[in-house]
Amino acid sequence: MGLILFILFGSIAIIFSLGLIFFKNQIYNALCLIVTLSALGGIFALLNAPFIAVVQIIIYAGAIMVLFVFVIMTINLKKGLPPERKKWPARLAIIIGIILFLELLLAILRVGGLFPPSASPAGTPANLGELLFSTFIYPFEITSVLIVAALVGAIVLGKKRNQE
Amino acid sequence: MANYFWMIPFFPALSVVLFLLFGRLMSKKYVSFQACFSVLLSFVFSLFAFIHLLSLPSSSLPLVKKLFTWILSGNFQANFSLQLDPLSSVMTLVVTGVGFLIHVYSVGYMAEDRSYTRYFTQLNLFTFAMLILVMASNIVLMFVGWEGVGLCSYLLIGFWFEKHSAANAGKKAFIVNRIGDAAFLLGIFLIFSHLGSGEFTVINQALSQHQLALPLATLIAILLFVGATGKSAQIPLYVWLPDAMEGPTPVSALIHAATMVTAGVYMVARLNHLYSFTPSAAQIVAIVGAITAVFAGTIALTQNDIKRVLAYSTISQIGYMFMGCGVGAYAAGMFHLVTHAFFKSLLFLAAGSVMHALSGELNMQKMGGLKKYLPQTYPTFLIGAIAISGIPFFSGFFSKDAILTSAYAQGNYLVWTLGIFGAVLTAFYMFRLIFLTFHGPERMDEEVKKHIHESPPVMTIPLVILAILSIVGGYIGLPAVVGKEANWFFKFLTPVISHHEEVHLSLSTEWLLILASTVVALTGIFIAYVLYLKKPSLPHQMVARFPRAYRLLVNKYYVDEAYNYIFVQPTIKGSELVYQHFDLKVIDGAVNGTATSAGFSGKIISYLHTGLIKDYALAILLGAIILLGYLLL
Amino acid sequence: MIPINLIFIFGLVLFSIGLIAFFVKRDLITMFMAVELMLNAANLIFIGFAQAFASLEGQIIVFFVITVAAAEAAIGLAIVMLIFRQKKTVKTEDLNLMKG
Numbered sequence: 004m005g006l007i008l009f010i011l012f013g014s015i016a017i018i019f020s021l022g023l024i025f026f027k028n029q030i031y032n033a034l035c036l037i038v039t040l041s042a043l044g045g046i047f048a049l050l051n052a053p054f055i056a057v058v059q060i061i062i063y064a065g066a067i068m069v070l071f072v073f074v075i076m077t078i079n080l081k082k083g084l085p086p087e088r089k090k091w092p093a094r095l096a097i098i099i100g101i102i103l104f105l106e107l108l109l110a111i112l113r114v115g116g117l118f119p120p121s122a123s124p125a126g127t128p129a130n131l132g133e134l135l136f137s138t139f140i141y142p143f144e145i146t147s148v149l150i151v152a153a154l155v156g157a158i159v160l161g162k163k164r165n166q167e
Numbered sequence: 168m169a170n171y172f173w174m175i176p177f178f179p180a181l182s183v184v185l186f187l188l189f190g191r192l193m194s195k196k197y198v199s200f201q202a203c204f205s206v207l208l209s210f211v212f213s214l215f216a217f218i219h220l221l222s223l224p225s226s227s228l229p230l231v232k233k234l235f236t237w238i239l240s241g242n243f244q245a246n247f248s249l250q251l252d253p254l255s256s257v258m259t260l261v262v263t264g265v266g267f268l269i270h271v272y273s274v275g276y277m278a279e280d281r282s283y284t285r286y287f288t289q290l291n292l293f294t295f296a297m298l299i300l301v302m303a304s305n306i307v308l309m310f311v312g313w314e315g316v317g318l319c320s321y322l323l324i325g326f327w328f329e330k331h332s333a334a335n336a337g338k339k340a341f342i343v344n345r346i347g348d349a350a351f352l353l354g355i356f357l358i359f360s361h362l363g364s365g366e367f368t369v370i371n372q373a374l375s376q377h378q379l380a381l382p383l384a385t386l387i388a389i390l391l392f393v394g395a396t397g398k399s400a401q402i403p404l405y406v407w408l409p410d411a412m413e414g415p416t417p418v419s420a421l422i423h424a425a426t427m428v429t430a431g432v433y434m435v436a437r438l439n440h441l442y443s444f445t446p447s448a449a450q451i452v453a454i455v456g457a458i459t460a461v462f463a464g465t466i467a468l469t470q471n472d473i474k475r476v477l478a479y480s481t482i483s484q485i486g487y488m489f490m491g492c493g494v495g496a497y498a499a500g501m502f503h504l505v506t507h508a509f510f511k512s513l514l515f516l517a518a519g520s521v522m523h524a525l526s527g528e529l530n531m532q533k534m535g536g537l538k539k540y541l542p543q544t545y546p547t548f549l550i551g552a553i554a555i556s557g558i559p560f561f562s563g564f565f566s567k568d569a570i571l572t573s574a575y576a577q578g579n580y581l582v583w584t585l586g587i588f589g590a591v592l593t594a595f596y597m598f599r600l601i602f603l604t605f606h607g608p609e610r611m612d613e614e615v616k617k618h619i620h621e622s623p624p625v626m627t628i629p630l631v632i633l634a635i636l637s638i639v640g641g642y643i644g645l646p647a648v649v650g651k652e653a654n655w656f657f658k659f660l661t662p663v664i665s666h667h668e669e670v671h672l673s674l675s676t677e678w679l680l681i682l683a684s685t686v687v688a689l690t691g692i693f694i695a696y697v698l699y700l701k702k703p704s705l706p707h708q709m710v711a712r713f714p715r716a717y718r719l720l721v722n723k724y725y726v727d728e729a730y731n732y733i734f735v736q737p738t739i740k741g742s743e744l745v746y747q748h749f750d751l752k753v754i755d756g757a758v759n760g761t762a763t764s765a766g767f768s769g770k771i772i773s774y775l776h777t778g779l780i781k782d783y784a785l786a787i788l789l790g791a792i793i794l795l796g797y798l799l800l
Numbered sequence: 801m802i803p804i805n806l807i808f809i810f811g812l813v814l815f816s817i818g819l820i821a822f823f824v825k826r827d828l829i830t831m832f833m834a835v836e837l838m839l840n841a842a843n844l845i846f847i848g849f850a851q852a853f854a855s856l857e858g859q860i861i862v863f864f865v866i867t868v869a870a871a872e873a874a875i876g877l878a879i880v881m882l883i884f885r886q887k888k889t890v891k892t893e894d895l896n897l898m899k900g
Contacts, residue, residue, distance in 0.1 A: 009802050013810050020814060020837060024821045029830055036833050039814075043840055049802065050847050052859050055866075059843075062866055067836065067873045074877045075829055078884050096781075096823030099788055104816040106795045111808045113799075126850070126859045134856050135863070146867050153871035160878035778896030780831075781823060788819070 347397015
């Protein structure tokens, strides 16, 4: 059952991420990405990480991608762009990307057999919270500071200049 | 007190340091005082050392004082150590004694010069270097002193450096010296490579135990002698000495008559065991000395510059000293060194007095009849001339006779003949000088005549002292005709100088030889008298009859021109060529090329900085791939 | 249930797609979206490892990654806005002020 769902979600994710490459319209790109991220959230849920799955959907697919859509709308580019002057960097990049893929594939295959998914603890908020507030307390606090900094930075950067 | 003999060189050295640090603040009077007093102190110490030596048994000699280890590199060790033995004692007495008199004379001679302090600094520095040379106990330290006196010679010859001729003369002296020094260094290297040490005691011991093969020892002896020809102005490296007369006259007296040029003779005497061991090298020394003596004497016949005559005379007399050393009579050579120091410095200082009186006139053709104007200079000059000519009862006679007698006794008749001929020449050109300068009609310019004055006492008193020494100085080495053991000087030097074959001549032969040298000296004087006083037109007639011979002599056999053509011009042209093709193109090219290539490669790499994000990301990706590939494969 | 290797391969595929998209696209915003996709692929692999090693630390890491990615997205988009204000374009070919 889990496997079928996994394959389903997985295929959706891959197909729509391919859409990210092939669509020229930026809104279409954003929408494809939203579907992909949601599918990923589903996969997370299958992998015994419910909390993360929900966080993914709310924050990533919900907040971040909406932010992207806002910015795309604000910028309001005309449709399409003139053809590229130099074609060869893109082609080279594709080749290199394929090479990287193959290398990493090799790495994974070398690792060997399947790890039996033994009794792994469920990723419930309670369990995660236990770990978060004991071992990972420092990263937690620092991350909150980071968010404040990002907040302030984004506001400062976003202000119109002639208001100063 | 005698154990402090090692302090002898350091009084002038201290004086130099004080001059360098505080010279600007010193008054002229103080400068004179410090310069002369430091040399006087050295002389006093030398005197005490000498007296102490007299009481020491010869087995305790030499007294060596090592001051510090100067070079220590693996097996190579050279120490800064000074030694006291009869030979070095004689030399220190001469250097400091005559040096002191010349310092005093210089106070008067250089009184109006604007670089007064610099002069005395350099003169003291010279004294220090010369003392190191004669007191060194190993050949490396001696070479240090050797180079030091060469440096001071350069500085003092070119003392009036704004004059082109003086600057060039200084350069010439140093460069020609250097050529000799190269050979000297080769000799030192050979000594060190085969004996491991440069100490004279070690060398002498090795020679007595036959540790050196004869061909090698001969080579060393010849190489060192080549160095001596440079320093002591013998053939072929004598050409700097006549030019060196550009320097102040007291400098000529001290450096180019009494002390520096005799350094070569001292070196041969110091290494007398080596030269006795290698008869072929010794013969070369004697022959070169003899030929030089005659060669220089012939040139001196025709020179009109009063100092040039004395310069060639010096070259000639040093030839006599080498003659003596070459035939094995090292003590005779040293004896001549001592007496020559007295009368040659006297002659130079007196010539300086004459020039001083005549406002700097050098040309003898423009002098004459000065006898009545210079009542103190003339007698001293005359005494010097008589001494150098080898007239009996004056010092030159005793020393020259000792050399010639030894040559004859060794069977070296060629050397003896050349020596006798040289004696004729010596007497002739010296008295030619006397007659032209002090006797005869007055040929001075009117302007010069108005200012003629005798020199001040600070200049004439040293002249008198040197004149007295020129007379009595000979009595320390009386010949065998007076008594078997009469030669005190030779006896004094016995611990240092090995008297190998003491060939004894019969008394009658000795008297005959004395007679011969006296007769030739008187002959020379008589010829000069005839030519320059009795019949003054005769020289001109002789010149008219032998114009080519005369020109050859006046132009010094064109040796300078030959050297210039063979050595100097090719060197200059060669270095120009090297400069054009190697220095400019290769070396500058390499340096500029490095700079250019750095800039060029930078420019090429800057193409990577396109400013586009994608290119940078591509680079990162490439790096990641390579790294992963390396880790995986 | 789910073979872990499959998860890894799946995450790798997503990562490569994001990588290629980054190089193919020419405007800044879409490139940024490709970066987000790569981040998510990494997150997936972390969760996979958490499952494989039976520990929750993988999930904690993903938690932090998401947080930081959010902050970074905010700032990045603010910068994109500024660039657009200045240069009236987000074509990356024209953004070469750092050339040389």
